[in-house]
Amino acid sequence: MSTPVTTDPAGGLAGGDEATLTAAYRRWGPLVHVLAQRALGDSREAEDVTQQVFLAAWRGRAAYRPELGSPGAWLTGITRHRIADALAARTRRAALVEGAGAQYAxxxxxxxxxxxxxxxxxxxxxxxxxxxxxxxxxxxxxxxxxxxxxxxxxxxxxxxxxxxxxxxxxxxxxxxxxxxxxxxxxxx
Missing domain, CATH: 1.10.10.10 (Winged helix-like DNA-binding domain superfamily/Winged helix DNA-binding domain)
Incomplete structure (x- = not known):
């Protein structure tokens, strides 16, 4: 039995309504992807970050407080953190490659x-x-x-x-x- 679509996206997200998450993805997914693309400069990484953002939103929906901000602002905040994680991972990979190169030298x-x-x-x-x-x-x-x-x-x-x-x-x-x-x- 499917859950009815909530007309309030904030309440629907906080309440765990999957249809609201789908609607949020359609509405804010392009924004999340553009932010990630601009910050990372790589379309594939931006796609990964976009997926991670909405997965994190779904997993962390219980912590979302609609009275503190709109779903778009909340998703943008999650995006900023996931972009930072992606950039840190990129830095770690570069350091690992450099360290491995030094070790193999x-x-x-x-x-x-x-x-x-x-x-x-x-x-x-x-x-x-x-x-x-x-x-x-x-x-x-x-x-x-x-x-x-x-x-x-x-x-x-x-x-x-x-x-x-x-x-x-x-x-x-x-x-x-x-x-x-x-x-x-x-x-x-």
């Missing part, structure tokens, strides 16, 4: 000996497997699914501080183990 002699990326992926998988399950989960979500710490906390149900601690400890462990492996290789 110290291992150039291995590349000269014909070591290919499959071996490196296997090594990384083995090192990830040595981490605790929580650290491994956080790092895989962060690097393979490109999720932010708040998004990881939301997906796992863990507190944000716990997610950050697992990420920090996991990266420290990986860094130490990879440095030890590099030192061992230099000694050979």
């Amino acid at each position: 110290t291992l150039d002699h291995r590349a000269a000996e014909g070591m290919d990326s499959a071996v490196d992926r296997t090594l990384m998988a083995q090192e990830l497997a040595r981490l605790t399950a929580a650290q491994r989960t956080v790092l895989r979500l962060a690097f393979y699914e490109d999720l932010t710490h708040p998004q990881i906390a939301e997906r796992t149900g863990w507190p944000l501080g716990t997610v950050k601690s697992h990420a920090r400890r996991g990266i420290s462990s990986l860094r130490a183990r990879l440095a030890d492996d590099a030192d061992d290789a230099d000694d050979r």
Whole structure:
């Protein structure tokens, strides 16, 4: 049985009316997409942000207070946060690539000996497997699914501080183990 369409978009969103969410998407989706496109400069990323905004609106509908602002203003606020998350993820990816490049630069002699990326992926998988399950989960979500710490906390149900601690400890462990492996290789 379908829910009747609420004539009040604010009340309908707050009340969890799916038809109102659909109407809100039709009405404010283009605005959200344009804001994301302008900020990110990438249509595909803007589409992802638009989807994330409306998913966040649906999930967070209980926190929406119509008396504090219009649905459009609320969605614009969510958009701003999702754009910031996308830009932060972009920065993290660039830093990761740069860091990996620096790490591999110290291992150039291995590349000269014909070591290919499959071996490196296997090594990384083995090192990830040595981490605790929580650290491994956080790092895989962060690097393979490109999720932010708040998004990881939301997906796992863990507190944000716990997610950050697992990420920090996991990266420290990986860094130490990879440095030890590099030192061992230099000694050979």
